[in-house]
Amino acid sequence: MKRFGWHILLISGLMMVLGCGLSPQSSFYLLEGAAPLTPLDQAGPDLSVGIGFVNLPTYLDRSEIVTRKPGNAMTVNEFQRWGAPLAHQIREKLMMDLSALLGTARVVLSPWERALSPEYQVDVTLLRFELKGSQAVMDALWYVREVETEKLLISQRFSSALPVRGKDVTAYIRGQVRALENLVRDIAVGITQITVKP
Numbered sequence: 001m002k003r004f005g006w007h008i009l010l011i012s013g014l015m016m017v018l019g020c021g022l023s024p025q026s027s028f029y030l031l032e033g034a035a036p037l038t039p040l041d042q043a044g045p046d047l048s049v050g051i052g053f054v055n056l057p058t059y060l061d062r063s064e065i066v067t068r069k070p071g072n073a074m075t076v077n078e079f080q081r082w083g084a085p086l087a088h089q090i091r092e093k094l095m096m097d098l099s100a101l102l103g104t105a106r107v108v109l110s111p112w113e114r115a116l117s118p119e120y121q122v123d124v125t126l127l128r129f130e131l132k133g134s135q136a137v138m139d140a141l142w143y144v145r146e147v148e149t150e151k152l153l154i155s156q157r158f159s160s161a162l163p164v165r166g167k168d169v170t171a172y173i174r175g176q177v178r179a180l181e182n183l184v185r186d187i188a189v190g191i192t193q194i195t196v197k198p
Helices: 002-021 086-102 169-195
Strands: 027-029 049-055 064-068 074-082 107-109 120-132 135-146 152-163
Touching (some): 064 169, 135 169, 152 169
Parallel strands (some): 027 074
Antiparallel strands (some): 064 074, 135 152
8 A cells, every 4th residue: 555655656746747847938038129220410429318217017017028918908928028127128228229329328327426427317107018919019208307407308208009010929029129219219319409509
């Protein structure tokens, strides 16, 4: 009887190991652009910009990629995850893309050292950043402040709904990258309008 029980435990253990081996593997994704951005005509190397906060809705502030079903339902994709925290990725992309569009290497992430304190600070609040049906949807508020005086210079809303070419998560990420690049371009144009002297 004891022997029989030992065999049952052994078989159960093997089934658990095999079951774990057959479980789906997680895939990880990053917000990376496919093509270099062309600098704006009015941009200049002396311009200095700091990337401040990026606020996310609570449902997006997680490692799993979230998509929206018809209606108000959400899908949390357990095995499709961000390769780094989403807010951090967006801040880094803002920094890199603004640097390219404004033609300046003087774009820094907060918190910055006092010696590197920029002239302007960009803050972003994302209201939506998700896949809805066959569209990559983004709705955001963005702000530009003068760092020295903390004066709010620009407050704008940006909305985008771009078609997703494909039904997998990779296609959705590509759509969101394009939406994010359009947001950064909008911010870059706003910054040049307040910095270029007539």
